[in-house]
Amino acid sequence: AQSVTQLGSHVSVSEGALVLLRCNYSSSVPPYLFWYVQYPNQGLQLLLKYTTGATLVKGINGFEAEFKKSETSFHLTKPSAHMSDAAEYFCAVRFSGGYQKVTFGIGTKLQVIP
C-alpha cells in the first residue's frame, strides 16, 4: 500500500542548529512530493515541492529537501534553526493515479530552543 512516514512526531533543536525532518514514502513509481508548514490554528502553507527535474529543491524560509529515489526519502533540512521555525511540518505525497489525491504524514512538531 502507498504510504507516507514521518519519523519523529516531535523534534527539538537549539537555535542556530541544523534542522532535519525525515520523510519516507512507499511507492514503486516516483511521486510528487511536498512539505507543508502549519502554525497554530492556521491552515497549511507550502514550503517546497518536488515534481520532476533537480532532486534538490529549495523552498521558502531557507528550507530545502532532497529527493532520493533509492532511499524513497524526501527529508527536509535547514542549516540554522530560527525561533520562528517552531511549527508543525507535514510531508505529503501525490501518488500516481487517476485523481488528485494527496496523502499526508502525521506531522512533526518542531521545537526551537533558545
Next chain:
Amino acid sequence: SQTIHQWPATLVQPVGSPLSLECTVEGTSNPNLYWYRQAAGRGLQLLFYSVGIGQISSEVPQNLSASRPQDRQFILSSKKLLLSDSGFYLCAWSQNTGELFFGEGSRLTVL
C-alpha cells in the same frame, strides 16, 4: 491571484445538531476541491474531494457529507453531529500540479 476562504473559523455545537462549513475559492476556475480533518497526532485525513460541480468522492464512511453547488464553492455538512466529529477542518484547492492551497481552517467542538 487565487484566494481561498472558509467559515466559520470557530464553531461550538451540541451533539445532534446540524453542521455547515463553507469554502470558496477565487481567482481560478474548475479547481479540485478538498475537505480534510485534522486530529491531534493523526495528521490530515482526507474526507471528500471534488473534481467538478456536483462530483463528490468520499474517502471514508462517516457522519458527514459534502456538496459542490458551484464551481468554486464547497460545503461540508452533517445532519446530526457526533462527539467524534470534533476537530480542525481544512478546505483546500488544487490544479493539476498537485500542490494544495489551504484555507484558514474551521475548529469544530461538539459538546
